[in-house]
Amino acid sequence: MALVVLLASAPFHAQAQTSGGAAVADREHIAIAQATFTPTDAEFENPERGFYRAASTDLDKLGADEVAKAYADGYRLIYARINLAAYRDADLPQSYLKKIEAGFATARRGGVKLIVRATYNYPNGETEYRDAQDAPIARVKDHLAQLKPVLRRNSDVIAFVQAGFIGAWGEWHTSSNDLTSPENRNQIKTALLDAVPDTRFVQFRYPPYIRDWSPHLPPLTAALSGAFRLGFHNDCFLASQTDVGTYDEEPALRAEQQTFTDELGDLGPFGGETCNPADDPNAKPRTACSDILSEGARYNLTYLNDDYYRRLFHDNWIKDGCMTDVRRRMGYRFALVSATHPANASRGGPLSISIVVRNSGWARLYNPRAVEVVLRDPVSGAVHRITSHSADPRQWLPDTDSAAMLDIVIPKDLPTGVQEIWLALPDADSRLAKDSRFSIRFANADDAAKMQNWNPSLGGFSLGTRVEIR
Incomplete structure (x- = not known):
């Protein structure tokens, strides 16, 4: 009483x-x-945080059974790709846009939210990305203009938007159309922020790019008002000293970039996945419980892929006894x-x-x-x-x-x-x-x-x- x-x-x-x-x-x-009130250590599935499941298919084909299975398994986030590979040289047909809209509706009915990324390619291996093709800058901007009303109509089930579009896997490297040049990536960043709903963050792959755009991070009030909407996704989190090229090879500059992403996490979301460091011959993965617990807290880790790369990371966290704590503490x-x-x-x-x-x-x-x-x-x-x-x-x-x-x-x-x-x-x-x-x-x-x-x-x-x- x-x-x-x-x-x-x-x-x-x-x-x-x-x-x-x-x-x-x-x-x-x-x-x-x-x-x-008494706190509890029980694990709870809550919206917009935690381990996510990557959809087995693209957003336009997202099925109710897959969403229901993910929800029943405790996932409240699904990573869903908007596959633009067939439209590198064409406008997006209305029929395709309607299928994307249907994918959002499937997520809504299923009780989950989506991490969304648009890509022009998705190489199969960690090293088979060098020949991946993206689209010219004009085409990217046209596609973003077409996607804008769809994204804005479905803001309710969008948790976060990963920048995508540029290079292999949409990860802003190895572009076949010079999209990583400062001018082009600037234009795409501006178009993304315009297309994505005003209440949602856009996460970019590389800290130096974010730092170029915002060298002096604003106060929290800017993020609360929507004036600042930049976040970071690291798709090789913990994989090597540089997180396989995410950070600079030079230690002092790398430390500065890491300090920046530490501070960025106070404003915008940080998430991603671990990876196989096959492309880094001198990799020293940080696989211990002490690594994920300290860096998860430092960078404000909000979500992580639950399926990749388990052998080096997730399995170790289970073996060493910290996985329950990771599940509890990720996000808010x-x-x-x-x-x-x-x-x-x-x-x-x-x-x-x-x-x-x-x-x-x-x-x-x-x-x-x-x-x-x-x-x-x-x-x-x-x-x-x-x-x-x-x-x-x-x-x-x-x-x-x-x-x-x-x-x-x-x-x-x-x-x-x-x-x-x-x-x-x-x-x-x-x-x-x-x-x-x-x-x-x-x-x-x-x-x-x-x-x-x-x-x-x-x-x-x-x-x-x-x-x-x-």
């Missing part, structure tokens, strides 16, 4: 009882409900610490709930998300959802306890009487807001004695407190 504290503003006269039996002062006193991990609010409120009047949230994950939340106060009638089960605009969970930083004030207005038509208080973090998009599969689960343990529990149907966690509506 939540504690109710009496803060007297006048001499005490009498007390009434709430339905839960806790004392509440009369109107000459202020009654405050307080609750504390929010747990309620405490909550305080008045025990009484008036219809049409304000209610403020003070909370403290601990983020024990490696990263912050990058995409916009609502904070919702859910009032639930303990007898009828009727629910009223009220979005609070006074808190932004993207500001709940990793390895930090963050205080937030949730200010709401009680609906004028809410029935008088006792209401339970729940907290929810639904998706910000109206198409997904009522789908609890896309809600973030707090990493708190259920506690029957305190009436605290996660409700998957509500997509919310009970504070175990109540408010008397007058």
Whole structure:
């Protein structure tokens, strides 16, 4: 049972009882409900974070069975490629764009979000990429203009966009059309940021390019407002001293680039995959638990390919006993610490709930998300959802306890009487807001004695407190 504290503003006269039996002062006193919460080490599948599964086919062919299998296996992210190989010299047909749109719809129905990358080639081996073909700059820009409305219409199920388009695998190297020249990559970066929904980040493959565009990283407010939308994906994470060409060969310059990506992760998302360092003859892969735990935290690792390259990395993390910790800590991990609010409120009047949230994950939340106060009638089960605009969970930083004030207005038509208080973090998009599969689960343990529990149907966690509506 939540504690109710009496803060007297006048001499005490009498007390009434709430339905839960806790004392509440009369109107000459202020009654405050307080609750504390217990964190849990359990693994939870949450949106836009964690290990991802790469789709076995392209986005335009993404099937419901594959998405359902991924969801059942605990994945909430799927990597999906937009395959442009057939259109290096042609516009994208409307029939193809409709198939891409259908792929997004399949993800939406299946409860997952996508990491999206468009490519003109996908070589089969780690060393068979030198003859890969991309498209001329004009064609790339035309394709981005055609993809723009599709991407923007489906922003709800896009977690992150990897830059793609240039070179082998769309990884911004070995371009057959000189797309890696400063002028061309600048144009493509600008076109990408224009095409991708304003609320989503674009992740680029090489830190020096990002550093050229933004040598002095802005404050967090720029990322929260959408003024800064650059992220980094490392597709040879931990594979060698340079992560197979991701960083410079020269140690001092490499250290500067790594410091930059460390700071970049505070603003934009970092993710990717490990790789087979076959193309680096002097590779020294960093395969120990100490490596993934330290570098995951340093660079704010949000997601990682679960299937590649397992032999050197994932299998070692399992053998050495840290895989569970990696799964828990990748991305954000929010747990309620405490909550305080008045025990009484008036219809049409304000209610403020003070909370403290601990983020024990490696990263912050990058995409916009609502904070919702859910009032639930303990007898009828009727629910009223009220979005609070006074808190932004993207500001709940990793390895930090963050205080937030949730200010709401009680609906004028809410029935008088006792209401339970729940907290929810639904998706910000109206198409997904009522789908609890896309809600973030707090990493708190259920506690029957305190009436605290996660409700998957509500997509919310009970504070175990109540408010008397007058």
